[in-house]
Amino acid sequence: MTTPQHSVARPRTTAPAAGTPAIEFAGVLKNYLSHGETVPAVKRTDLAIAQGEFFSLLGPSGCGKTTTMRMIAGFEEPTAGTVFLDGKDVTHVSANKRDVNMVFQSYALFPHLNTYQNVAFGLERKKTGKDEIKRRVGEILEIVSLTGMEKRSPREMSGGQQQRVALARALVNRPRALLLDEPLGALDLKLRQQMQIELKRIQREVGITFVYVTHDQGEALTMSDRIAVMNAGVIEQLGSPREIYEKPASRFVAGFIGTSNIVDGRVERVEGGLGLLSYTAQDRVVVPVEDAVRSGDKVEVSIRPEKIDLHRGVPPVTATGGSVLSGTVTEVVYHGTSTNYTVATAAGADFTVFDQNASNADDLADRGDRVYLTWAPQHSYMIGV
Amino acid sequence: MTTQTLDRPTQAPSLKPRRRITGAGFMHGYVWLIIAWLVLPIAVMIAFGFNDTPGRYNQEWVGFTFKWYGKLFELSNLTQALVTSILIAIVSSLLAGALGTGIGYALGRYRFRGAGSLNLIMFATISSPELIMGASLLTLFASLQVGLGAVTITIAHVMFSISFVATVVRARVMTLDRSVEEAAADLGATPWVTFWKITFPIILPAVFSGVLLAFALSIDDFIVTNFTAGTTETFPLFIWGATRVGIPPQVNVMGTLIFATGVLFAVVTNIRSRRTTKTD
Numbered sequence: 230m231t232t233p234q235h236s237v238a239r240p241r242t243t244a245p246a247a248g249t250p251a252i253e254f255a256g257v258l259k260n261y262l263s264h265g266e267t268v269p270a271v272k273r274t275d276l277a278i279a280q281g282e283f284f285s286l287l288g289p290s291g292c293g294k295t296t297t298m299r300m301i302a303g304f305e306e307p308t309a310g311t312v313f314l315d316g317k318d319v320t321h322v323s324a325n326k327r328d329v330n331m332v333f334q335s336y337a338l339f340p341h342l343n344t345y346q347n348v349a350f351g352l353e354r355k356k357t358g359k360d361e362i363k364r365r366v367g368e369i370l371e372i373v374s375l376t377g378m379e380k381r382s383p384r385e386m387s388g389g390q391q392q393r394v395a396l397a398r399a400l401v402n403r404p405r406a407l408l409l410d411e412p413l414g415a416l417d418l419k420l421r422q423q424m425q426i427e428l429k430r431i432q433r434e435v436g437i438t439f440v441y442v443t444h445d446q447g448e449a450l451t452m453s454d455r456i457a458v459m460n461a462g463v464i465e466q467l468g469s470p471r472e473i474y475e476k477p478a479s480r481f482v483a484g485f486i487g488t489s490n491i492v493d494g495r496v497e498r499v500e501g502g503l504g505l506l507s508y509t510a511q512d513r514v515v516v517p518v519e520d521a522v523r524s525g526d527k528v529e530v531s532i533r534p535e536k537i538d539l540h541r542g543v544p545p546v547t548a549t550g551g552s553v554l555s556g557t558v559t560e561v562v563y564h565g566t567s568t569n570y571t572v573a574t575a576a577g578a579d580f581t582v583f584d585q586n587a588s589n590a591d592d593l594a595d596r597g598d599r600v601y602l603t604w605a606p607q608h609s610y611m612i613g614v
Numbered sequence: 615m616t617t618q619t620l621d622r623p624t625q626a627p628s629l630k631p632r633r634r635i636t637g638a639g640f641m642h643g644y645v646w647l648i649i650a651w652l653v654l655p656i657a658v659m660i661a662f663g664f665n666d667t668p669g670r671y672n673q674e675w676v677g678f679t680f681k682w683y684g685k686l687f688e689l690s691n692l693t694q695a696l697v698t699s700i701l702i703a704i705v706s707s708l709l710a711g712a713l714g715t716g717i718g719y720a721l722g723r724y725r726f727r728g729a730g731s732l733n734l735i736m737f738a739t740i741s742s743p744e745l746i747m748g749a750s751l752l753t754l755f756a757s758l759q760v761g762l763g764a765v766t767i768t769i770a771h772v773m774f775s776i777s778f779v780a781t782v783v784r785a786r787v788m789t790l791d792r793s794v795e796e797a798a799a800d801l802g803a804t805p806w807v808t809f810w811k812i813t814f815p816i817i818l819p820a821v822f823s824g825v826l827l828a829f830a831l832s833i834d835d836f837i838v839t840n841f842t843a844g845t846t847e848t849f850p851l852f853i854w855g856a857t858r859v860g861i862p863p864q865v866n867v868m869g870t871l872i873f874a875t876g877v878l879f880a881v882v883t884n885i886r887s888r889r890t891t892k893t894d
Contacts, residue, residue: 303800304796304800323799324799324800325802325803325804330801331796331797333793334793335791337794339794339816350801350811351802354801354802354807355802398797398801399800402801
């Protein structure tokens with residue numbers, strides 16, 4: 230913190246040195262006082278968001294993701310720790326002096342101003358020249374496809390259009406980072422999917438760091454470069470969408486991102502980096518394990534539903550050396566693109582299996598059928614010891 | 615089952631309109647009765663402004679004339695009283711508007727020590743009898759040895775109308791989306807700029823109705839004014855004094871004009887609010 234990089238204000242026009250994170254949290258934590266009691270909203274967090282990254286904060290409501298974002302924006306001051314923007318300490322800098330802009334969940338457009346005036350508001354505060362304001366507002370309205378709507382007032386526009394005004398109003402200032410607080414929450418499904426693609430396109434076009442707060446895991450997976458999954462004020466996992474989906478770091482992440490089947494068991498033996506958990510003579514789970522795992526250790530294993538094959542007869546598993554669990558089908562739900570089976574397995578846990586409806590043949594199994602579930606070793610993932 | 619569902623559509627229209635007609639007839643009569651009740655005293659006031667009465671007594675209809683409109687400002691005492699009233703109403707409603715807006719904004723936006731008691735005191739000033747308020751103000755001014763006059767009247771009027779302005783503004787501020795102000799700060803506006811560029815324009819209609827309310831309360835206040843006026847004469851005090859010797863027709867004319875101004879304001883605001891809701 231004593232390095233000149235952190236303490237000297239950098240002129241806005243100079244680009245930050247390569248490698249300097251756009252946003253950095255060093256030991257940041259936030260407590261609230263509620264009825265005389267200290268309630269932690271965000272526990273001690275270290276975090277670095279790179280320049281130009283599409284970064285999502287994902288978690289259930291009350292997990293601390295909005296508080297984290299508001300500390301970046303400057304609406305909340307951390308109880309302890311330091312917030313850096315482009316390597317500059319901004320912990321005690323108020324929101325109106327921070328070079329980040331926010332898109333609010335409720336859009337928070339100024340109801341008495343029209344589209345042009347709404348978008349120009351930030352530039353006017355910076356005393357930008359009239360001609361330049363006009364040019365930049367025109368440019369950004371084109372990017373968000375709102376050209377011709379300059380004179381409309383917010384209440385004359387649809388939810389999707391208001392959303393674009395909010396986006397333009399923030400982006401026109403060319404902020405160091407754009408913060409988006411569940412911006413698509415109020416839109417219907419079709420529009421939401423359209424805006425997801427649009428947001429990603431805009432982010433590519435303007436090249437600004439996006440920090441995206443959402444509780445919608447699908448949204449986070451499709452749009453983000455990296456995701457921080459938060460729970461109870463803690464970042465449980467930070468990684469690419471693929472890492473988070475394929476290699477969940479905790480039971481919470483496994484359950485929150487998509488659907489996961491989780492089985493517990495003791496490692497019977499370790500052989501060539503693979504651990505074996507057996508339940509009966511033929512029911513077993515094979516999982517890649519870390520070097521530290523020894524036989525006798527208790528582990529949790531997560532398996533994604535679409536990785537599992539469902540067989541009615543005894544499968545030839547001995548050849549593949551993969552996992553096999555027998556069970557009884559308790560539920561069959563037809564979803565159009567896939568059929569979802571719930572199977573009570575010999576390992577004690579209920580499994581969900583997705584079967585793609587690739588052909589229009591009948592379902593693989595009916596309720597009450599005796600079935601076998603198999604999957605390859607690399608599709609088992611150990612989430613905890 | 616089938617016959618029942620078939621019957622329903624034919625039955626319903628024959629029953630409903632009849633009901634509506636009897637109900638509507640009663641409602642119409644009732645509405646006109648209420649309107650008559652409200653308007654009749656005002657109509658009498660307006661009518662007697664056109665009464666060709668010979669002397670100061672204006673209680674019997676003599677004939678129609680416009681002459682009192684021509685002689686509106688001939689009674690200098692009356693004119694002076696009206697001017698005093700209007701001046702006090704303007705000054706006190708603007709002062710109450712400024713102070714009340716501040717209080718209303720603070721109460722609607724922030725939680726602070728003393729907010730509860732402030733709410734209570736505001737309610738107390740709205741609900742306490744004017745007679746008591748006037749008497750205690752007189753005692754206060756007397757014990758402070760302040761000379762009674764236009765200034766004390768204005769102080770008294772500001773005092774009782776602040777609560778009204780604050781209540782109206784507070785209600786508006788409480789429905790205001792907090793994030794709109796945060797958005798302004800986020801875009802680089804200082805708290806001062808945020809208030810004047812964003813918050814104030816949004817709550818302006820509420821401030822405006824608060825000021826109008828304060829103006830209306832001030833211009834026709836009699837009880838509190840009577841206690842705090844000293845020798846200063848306002849419009850209501852003049853009329854009160856005149857009842858003993860006969861109210862001159864000019865009073866009716868002025869009353870008519872004040873009423874007409876009020877109606878004009880109401881119509882204009884009505885049209886404006888209708889125009890804004892249409893665009894929704």
